[in-house]
Amino acid sequence: MRKAAVLLVSTAAVLMVVGVLVTQSLLVLQRVAAVEDVRGMVWVRSHGEGEFVPLADRARVGTGDVLKTGDKGRVDLRWVDDTRMRIGPNAQVTELKSHYNSATKGDTQIFKLDLGRVWIRILKVLSQKSKFEIVTPSATAGVRGTIFSVAVGQDGKTLVSVKEGKVAVSSGEARQEIEPGQMLQDGAAGAMPEAEQETWDENETVALPHLEVKEPAPGADGKVAYRPVITLSGTTEQGAVVTVNGKQQELRLGKLFSTDVAVPAGKQPFPIVVEATDRRGYKARQVLDVQRD
Numbered sequence: 001m002r003k004a005a006v007l008l009v010s011t012a013a014v015l016m017v018v019g020v021l022v023t024q025s026l027l028v029l030q031r032v033a034a035v036e037d038v039r040g041m042v043w044v045r046s047h048g049e050g051e052f053v054p055l056a057d058r059a060r061v062g063t064g065d066v067l068k069t070g071d072k073g074r075v076d077l078r079w080v081d082d083t084r085m086r087i088g089p090n091a092q093v094t095e096l097k098s099h100y101n102s103a104t105k106g107d108t109q110i111f112k113l114d115l116g117r118v119w120i121r122i123l124k125v126l127s128q129k130s131k132f133e134i135v136t137p138s139a140t141a142g143v144r145g146t147i148f149s150v151a152v153g154q155d156g157k158t159l160v161s162v163k164e165g166k167v168a169v170s171s172g173e174a175r176q177e178i179e180p181g182q183m184l185q186d187g188a189a190g191a192m193p194e195a196e197q198e199t200w201d202e203n204e205t206v207a208l209p210h211l212e213v214k215e216p217a218p219g220a221d222g223k224v225a226y227r228p229v230i231t232l233s234g235t236t237e238q239g240a241v242v243t244v245n246g247k248q249q250e251l252r253l254g255k256l257f258s259t260d261v262a263v264p265a266g267k268q269p270f271p272i273v274v275e276a277t278d279r280r281g282y283k284a285r286q287v288l289d290v291q292r293d
Contacts, residue, residue, distance in 0.1 A: 031098040031109070032062040033077035033085070040089070041070030066094045069116065078210065082237040083109070083132075084121045086206050091116020096135070104129045111135065117151035119206040122165075123237065123278065139171040147207045148178075149200070160184040161196050163207060164280065210237040211276040211284040218288065224272075226263060226292040233258040236276045243275050263290050 035058055043052035047064025055075065061067065069075065069091045077085045079098075087093055094112040101108070106129030111118075113136050125145035126132060134141045134150045139158040141150050146165020152158055160169050161183040169176050169184055178184050183192045192200075213234040216224050224230065235255050236242050242249045242257050249257040263270050269291040277283045 029100045029102060030063055031079055031100055031107075032060040033079050033095075033098075034060055036076040036078055037074070039074040040072035042073045042075045042087075043068045061095065063095055063098050066092065068092045076206075079109075081107075082123045082210055084206060084210075085111075086119040086203060088117040088119070088203075091118065093118060101129070106130045107132070109133070113150055113152050115152050115154070117149060119147075119149045119203050121147045121206055123209075123239070139169050142168045142170070149203075157186065158184075161192055161200070163200060205284075208282050208284040209240045209276045209278040210235070211240075211242075211274065211286060212236075213274055213286050213288065216288070222289070223269070224288050224290045226268065226270075226290055228263060228265065230261045230263060230272070230290060231258065232261055232272060232274070232288075234274065237278070240276045240278050243273075243277075245273055268292055 035055065038055060042055040044055045044058055044061060045052045045066040045068075047062075052066075052068055055067065061077065067075065067087055069087055069089050071089055073089050075087050077087070092114040093116075094114070096112055097108050097110040099108055100106070106127060108131050110131065110133045113134055118134065120134070120143075122132060122143060122145045126143070130144075132143050136150065136152045136158045137156040139160070141148070141158075141160050143165060146167060147163040148165070148167045149161045149163075150158065158169075158171075160167055160178055162178045162180050164180050166180075167178045169178060171187065174187070176184060176189055178189055181192050182189050183196050211234065213232065215233045216230055218224050232244060234257055236251070236257065238254045242251065244257075244259050244261065247259075249259055251257055261272055269289040272288040272290060274286045274288070275283055
């Protein structure tokens with residue numbers, strides 16, 4: 001009788017633990033990033049695996065994955081909330097954590113940057129329950145919602161520059177808040193120098209809203225074949241305003257747009273200008289040139 005009672009209690013305890021684990025797995029949703037604009041050599045080492053393999057055929061990356069780029073390598077990552085990260089040449093980045101807790105409504109994203117440079121755009125303002133951090137060998141950069149860059153040199157030193165918002169940088173007991181237009185280097189914050197601004201100019205697309213025209217697809221010459229009426233469709237990000245030749249478009253599901261554009265027969269080439277403007281005023285632009293063969 002006593003053995004049966006002990007067995008019953010043990011079974012109940014096991015079931016309780018299993019129930020807690022199942023509940024936690026339902027509440028904590030793992031986040032994955034879409035892989036975009038791979039250039040040069042980029043490799044990935046999947047969680048739990050020992051070797052790096054070319055990233056080329058991977059559509060997504062997630063927690064535990066390690067990304068490494070070559071001399072001319074570069075890759076953009078984009079999450080469902082339109083948070084974006086660009087990984088520059090000669091870099092190594094590990095995605096330590098990336099999940100959403102549906103109970104607390106909190107996002108957690110933590111990355112380790114061992115070498116090289118990343119640029120980050122966080123569109124939404126993160127709640128007190130959320131965390132976004134870039135951990136380097138010498139510092140940790142944490143934000144709530146901003147556009148910024150973190151770099152680690154061969155000497156292990158950290159550089160942080162901020163285009164918009166604020167970034168809190170911690171190193172040991174020291175903590176500094178970096179303002180827009182500032183750069184932190186060798187532990188000291190100051191105005192962003194011209195060379196750093198030029199680096200931002202070269203990577204300005206990181207700060208722009210997502211805009212993708214899916215149809216029509218241009219030909220090999222970059223032109224769109226003439227038709228009297230062209231159906232144009234694409235995607236943007238939540239909160240963006242999309243215009244086609246100056247006319248604002250209605251967005252379906254907050255991200256999808258589609259419209260018919262009449263093309264004058266006697267005006268060739270005819271440009272179709274598609275623009276997306278986010279709530280910060282940043283604007284992405286694509287121009288499609290319609291032309292007869």
